[in-house]
Amino acid sequence: MYRHSPARRGLLALALASICGAAVAGKGAAPATPGWPAKPLRIIVGFPPGSSPDLTARTFSEPLSQALGQPVIVENKVGAGGNIGADAVAKARDDHTIGLFINGNLTIARLLNPQLPYDPARDLAPLSLIGVSPLVLSAPVGQGDAPADARAFVQAARQAGNRWSYGTPGVGTVGHLGTELLKARTGIAPVHIPYPGYPQVVTAMLGGQLQMALLPPALAQAQERAGKLRLIGVTSAGRSALAPHVPSLAEADVRDFQLEIWNAFAAPAAMPAPVRARLSVLIGEIARSPEVRAKLFQQGWQAVGSSAEGLANRIQADTAAMARVIREQGIRAE
Incomplete structure (x- = not known):
């Protein structure tokens, strides 16, 4: 029992x-x-x-x-x-x-x-x-080898291995553990770089130090509207009303992965x-x-x-x- x-x-x-x-x-x-x-x-x-x-x-x-x-x-x-x-x-x-x-x-x-x-x-x-x-998997617009399509993005990340890095507001945050779970589910291997907060993560992304990050929808969409970030997918089971135009990662066949x-x-x-x-x-x-x-x-x-x-x-x-x-x-x- x-x-x-x-x-x-x-x-x-x-x-x-x-x-x-x-x-x-x-x-x-x-x-x-x-x-x-x-x-x-x-x-x-x-x-x-x-x-x-x-x-x-x-x-x-x-x-x-x-x-x-x-x-x-x-x-x-x-x-x-x-x-x-x-x-x-x-x-x-x-x-x-x-x-x-x-x-x-x-x-x-x-x-x-x-x-x-x-x-x-x-x-x-x-x-x-x-x-x-949910969080939103995001990548810099100027990153030529990081396609916006989620399936292609995951494939590019696999090929990059540990040459890519991802940022979070710190060890043990939801963004950190969520990306580690994403790594386990997809076979990608970006290196974790912790920062004091999300603003510093975005600054590092725009400066070319990071290739990806899981960001809150409002922050991610503000950078998308400014033409600086591409939004790859949301971490919820389906599309979110908070970012309705962004597909879920589940739509890209990322299995057994849901994060909020x-x-x-x-x-x-x-x-x-x-x-x-x-x-x-x-x-x-x-x-x-x-x-x-x-x-x-x-x-x-x-x-x-x-x-x-x-x-x-x-x-x-x-x-x-x-x-x-x-x-x-x-x-x-x-």
């Missing part, structure tokens, strides 16, 4: 507590939490003001404040790829702190660093998956279950509202607004997939 891992049981138990709390209040209704909130709600973001996670958190602050009747404050705790902020959320005990996370903080971080000061499965409780996005970046809200596991349940329902409803869906789309996200269980399942599935890539490709943190 199949048995869930301890991490899986922990995630699902936390999610189930939220779901049960919501069910008590009635279908589609946020559960009652007498006496809460008693003060402003704090949303911790592990990235700087103006970053994508920061913009998403601020998109939710006003509607959450209206729903709760208390101010909602976004606080930036920057560093370690968002893990400093994640650790602050995990250790919060005031029952009025949650966090907005990228998927790496909830999946990849502990796989590459067992000494991480927080354990996502033990210390954080899923609330809601907010938005998802996402963001999500989570709470400290110590937060009372009824409070988590109320927040999960409210955040999901806000994410699915037409106004917020439109804002998220402008920020480069397809809105989801899942249940706590839905987010727990996504964390579990992505953690397993990334663990396999790390193991098979022998990736180590630097």
